[in-house]
Amino acid sequence: MTNKIRVGHYLNQFFAQIGGEDKADVGPEVRDGLIGPGRALQQALGESGEVVATAFCGDNYFAEQQEHTIDELIRRMAVYKPDLFIAGPAFESGRYGSACGAICDAVQRRLKIAVVAGMDEDNVGADLYRKRIYIVNSGPSIARMTPALQRMAALGIKLVRRESIGKPQDEGYLPRGIKRNGFAAKPPAERAVDMLLAKLRGEPFHSEIAAPKFAGSKPAAPLRDLKSAVIALVTDGGLVPEGNPDKIEPGRPTRFTTIPISGVTSLDPSKYDAVHSGYDTAIANRDPNRLVPLDAMRELEREGAIGKLHEFVHSTGGAHAAVENATRIGKDIASQLKIAGVTGVILTST
Amino acid sequence: MIPVAKEVGSLRAIASGGIVSPTGNPDLPPEKEKEFRRELILKALKTLQEEV
Numbered sequence: 001m002t003n004k005i006r007v008g009h010y011l012n013q014f015f016a017q018i019g020g021e022d023k024a025d026v027g028p029e030v031r032d033g034l035i036g037p038g039r040a041l042q043q044a045l046g047e048s049g050e051v052v053a054t055a056f057c058g059d060n061y062f063a064e065q066q067e068h069t070i071d072e073l074i075r076r077m078a079v080y081k082p083d084l085f086i087a088g089p090a091f092e093s094g095r096y097g098s099a100c101g102a103i104c105d106a107v108q109r110r111l112k113i114a115v116v117a118g119m120d121e122d123n124v125g126a127d128l129y130r131k132r133i134y135i136v137n138s139g140p141s142i143a144r145m146t147p148a149l150q151r152m153a154a155l156g157i158k159l160v161r162r163e164s165i166g167k168p169q170d171e172g173y174l175p176r177g178i179k180r181n182g183f184a185a186k187p188p189a190e191r192a193v194d195m196l197l198a199k200l201r202g203e204p205f206h207s208e209i210a211a212p213k214f215a216g217s218k219p220a221a222p223l224r225d226l227k228s229a230v231i232a233l234v235t236d237g238g239l240v241p242e243g244n245p246d247k248i249e250p251g252r253p254t255r256f257t258t259i260p261i262s263g264v265t266s267l268d269p270s271k272y273d274a275v276h277s278g279y280d281t282a283i284a285n286r287d288p289n290r291l292v293p294l295d296a297m298r299e300l301e302r303e304g305a306i307g308k309l310h311e312f313v314h315s316t317g318g319a320h321a322a323v324e325n326a327t328r329i330g331k332d333i334a335s336q337l338k339i340a341g342v343t344g345v346i347l348t349s350t
Numbered sequence: 351m352i353p354v355a356k357e358v359g360s361l362r363a364i365a366s367g368g369i370v371s372p373t374g375n376p377d378l379p380p381e382k383e384k385e386f387r388r389e390l391i392l393k394a395l396k397t398l399q400e401e402v
Contacts, residue, residue, distance in 0.1 A: 217359040223398045231395070237372065283370045289387065290367070290374025296387040306395065344398045346391065348372040349351055 005049035005160050008082035009038050010073070010103050012096040016056035024095075026058040028069045030076035040146045041086060044153035053080040055103070059095035062102075070106045078111060084156045085111070089118030089138035089148040090125065101129030108133060114159035116152045121174055130174045134159070137174055175210065223344050232310035232342040234333060236318030237284065237291045237350035238276030239267075251277035251319035256329050258336070259313040266295035278319030279350045292348060310342050318349070361402040364393055 013023045015036050034042055034051040042051050055073045062069050077085070085107045087100035097119040104115035118138040119125055126135055134155055138148035151172040158165060168175040184191065191208070198205035223229050239259065240248060246257035259272075267288035274281035274291055284291040292313055301309045314333045318326070337345060355363040366372035373387050 219359070219361050219402045222401055223395075226395055226399065229398075231398075235372075279370050281370075283374070283376050286376070287374060290371040290376070290383075293373035293387050293391050296373070296384065296391045299388065300391065300395075305392075344395075346394045346398075348366065349355070350369050350372060 004047070005045070005084050005157060006052045006080065006082045007041070007045060007049045007156070008077050008080060008085045008107075009034065009041055009051050009054045010085070010087035010100060011036060011038075011054060011056045012062075012090070012093070012099065013056060013058040014096075016054065018056070018058070024058040024060040027061055028055065028057040028072045028076075030055045030073060030080075037089075037145055037149060040149045041153060044146075044150040045157070048157050049084065049153070052082060053077060057099065059093070059099060062099040063095050066099075066102060070103060073103060074107060074110055077107070082111070083113055084160050085113060085115045086149075086152055086156055087115070087117040089136070089145065089152065090120075090123060091138055091142055091144075092120050092123060092140040094124040097123035097125030098128060099125070101125040101133065101135070104133045105129055114156055116156045116159070116173075118148050118152045126174055131176050134165075134176070135174045136172050169206070226306050227304060228307040229343045230308045230310055230341055231297065231306050231344045231346060232312070232314070232337050232340075233261075233292050233294065233297060234314045234337075234345055234347045235292050235349070236316055236321075237279075237348060238274050238281070238317035238319075239284075239288060239292050239313065239315040240273050240275050242271050242273055244273065244275055248275060248315070248317055250275045250317045252325075253316045253318060253321050253329065254325050256314050256316035256333060259315060260311060261294060261309075261313055262311045264294065265298045267292060276317045276319055276350060278317075284350075291350070293346070297346075310337070310340060312336075312340075362397045362400065364390075364397055366390070 013026050014020055017036050018026055031054050035054045038051045038054055055077055057069055085104060087104050090096035090100050100117040100119060104117045107113065108115045116134045116136060118136045120140045121137045129135060136148060136152045136155060138144060155171055155173060165171060195205045238250060240257055241259055248255060248257045269286055269288060272288040274284040274288065289295045297309050300306055316329050352363045352365060367375045373390055375383055375386050378386060
């Protein structure tokens with residue numbers, strides 16, 4: 001390597017030695033060379049690179065005026081023609097971590113250079129940006145500043161040199177949800193047995209499949225009075241009007257459809273379909289009330305057992321749903337129901 | 351599917367008519383099936399009124 005890698009560094013007001021919380025509203029600034037933790041970064045880069053400029057901003061200012069701050073920092077950082085941009089580490093600080101993620105994400109897109117941020121894995125910025133950028137897990141303690149910057153520098157150098165990047169646990173960055181084919185020394189059956197034996201012996205082992213994390217939800221308070229309740233029908237069984245006008249997917253859903261049912265007393269099989277790759281839809285297609293119990297609900301509405309049936313059915317095809325898509329679809333449906341004044345939901349699942 | 355629902359925190363879950371016909375039972379004659387659906391919905395509405 002003949003040319004040294006030109007490195008830009010981002011810090012908040014505290015690490016840029018401007019001040020603490022009382023200076024959290026200072027605006028964006030870019031200066032020549034390194035500041036504060038930049039010294040440890042420079043040592044980690046060694047002869048491979050040079051910290052040519054340091055950008056910083058108060059945490060509150062960044063959070064409140066993010067768009068303008070990013071524009072300003074990138075405009076001034078671009079003058080230094082960096083090859084690599086490093087942000088943090090921010091450890092446990094949520095505002096600082098979010099700023100590191102946001103500036104790295106923007107620099108990567110606009111300046112088309114390698115970026116590495118550092119923060120604790122539980123930092124709110126980690127969940128926001130880990131999929132888009134490399135985030136080195138710095139841990140929560142500022143005492144780990146030097147080792148964190150060493151890992152960030154090593155990863156950054158690899159990225160600039162376009163060397164292959166190893167697995168998250170080997171390189172020290174947070175998993176980005178990227179799958180890549182690779183060769184293993186042993187076939188799957190042997191690896192599975194090895195894992196089982198390790199478990200029986202009480203030894204550490206690593207699953208090759210990361211279990212999805214489900215955010216727990218708090219159940220709503222019970223309905224006090226059915227006679228004044230507005231009940232909505234929702235399904236993940238893929239009910240659609242004939243022809244599937246919203247083109248909801250039969251599997252791996254990314255969206256849902258909203259079906260108006262004002263004045264409809266029963267789901268006529270010639271007007272509705274079930275679109276779903278996860279079960280045999282023939283039985284529901286012969287009588288869609290088997291999937292969404294509209295006929296029975298109308299009867300109960302007429303008898304006054306419930307206050308009112310909500311005038312829309314929300315539906316998605318729940319087969320092989322990615323957790324994040326399912327979560328988003330659920331939240332979107334819930335917020336529409338809430339706005340419409342729905343007080344209870346019957347969700348039929350296949 | 352009830353253990354799955356409860357695992358993710360959806361505690362008000364009742365057994366349906368089955369995977370391919372949650373609110374039906376194709377083995378019943380039409381009138382009986384409708385009755386079955388009505389009973390199931392009444393049970394669901396009752397569940398909405400329970401503390402969990």
